[in-house]
Amino acid sequence: MQASKLHWQNLPADALQRNTDLIAEWDRLNAARADLPFMTAHAVQLALTIFGSGTERLLVAKQSESIVAMLVLVPDGLLQWRTFQPSQLPLGVWVAENSLSSTDLARSLVKGPLGLCLVLSITQIDPLIAPRELDQADTKQIDYIDTGWIEIxxxxxxxxxxxxxxxxxxxxxxxxxxxxxxxxxxxxxxxxxxxxxxxxxxxxxxxxxxxxxxxxxxxxxxxxxxxxxxxxxxxxxxxxxxxxxxxxxxxxxxxxxxxxxxxxxxxxxxxxxxxxxxxxxxxxxxxxxxxxxxxxxxxxRRLEYYGRMMEWHTRWTESKRTLYHLTCYRWAWLKNLAGRRQKKTEHIDTSLPQTLAANHVHVAQQVTPQESSP
CATH class of the missing domain: 3.40.630.30 (Gcn5-related N-acetyltransferase (GNAT))
Known part of the structure; x- marks a missing residue:
């Protein structure tokens, strides 16, 4: 399925609480891809009601009149967006058909329904649900945490x-x-x-x-x-x-x-x-x-921890995988600029007083979204 063929609707996030058709479609997509118990429409509704800021948007992708993806996004700085990510939910809030990769979705969103969007991040992605791909000219993937599970x-x-x-x-x-x-x-x-x-x-x-x-x-x-x-x-x-x-x-x-x-x-x-x-x-x-x-x-058949893998987890299982963040830039040169500024910031952090370094960090973050806290 090609992301270029996706047609998007940009709705207030509370549409997922009011529209029974959207609720049913969300649960259908969740069940088809991973059937995550914490990613049901009800769980997302609760998180939006209790932890949402009111700025969240529901992005709905259609192909041939069928809904194929839904994401809850929130502004993350000037001309930047990311998936809704309350700490109570282990993964970023989105569902999609199996044939759609997270990169396809991010690239389509950056150049589609959000107006002028420079950067979009899909946070805390499970590679079991969306396999990690090689970075491309306009994308960057960053390790989040290792997490463990037990095969029963x-x-x-x-x-x-x-x-x-x-x-x-x-x-x-x-x-x-x-x-x-x-x-x-x-x-x-x-x-x-x-x-x-x-x-x-x-x-x-x-x-x-x-x-x-x-x-x-x-x-x-x-x-x-x-x-x-x-x-x-x-x-x-x-x-x-x-x-x-x-x-x-x-x-x-x-x-x-x-x-x-x-x-x-x-x-x-x-x-x-x-x-x-x-x-x-x-x-x-x-x-x-x-x-x-x-x-x-x-x-x-599977016991999942989903939290950061600590030393004590290793006593119960040897199995682990790495959750990751995906960031997509509107233009490849913007990714390069963000990379240069990040390297400059890392150098400043080791060579300048704390307050001065913090000012440069703030500038860099206007281009590179902050990693979500665990």
Missing amino acids: TGTFEDYWAARGKNLRQNMRKQRNKLAAEGVVTSMRVLIAPEEMADAIARYGVLESSGWKASEGTAIHPENQQGQFYIQLFQNAAKHDGAVVYEYLFNEKTVALNLCIQRKDSLVILKTTYDESIQAYSPAFLLSQDEVEHIFGQGKI
């Missing part, structure tokens, strides 16, 4: 035997220690819509007692994040798509994983634990029991 194949016993000796020994020691101290461990698996609000409230209590509280980023039922996750999980649970794994010591919650699923894929969106008892490894104990439960069910 074979038996849990085989999977566990393949884990590192230190992990297996530590889990055994922790369980023996807890048993010796009279602590009874258990795991709850919550899937009902009416269980979600209370589960996320308990999640917020744990998160608020840790390091996120000092940064003001912890979930609370009354804040924006809390409202987003409660509504997201309640709706997903109505379609058998929400799972909360909760770990308890003597009926006291010590760790939770908030997960959503579609078909045979499960995504861990959020994880937290009681940092005051970190020495007992509650998060690892939960992870072990959770993975064993998933193997035992036989329904899930």
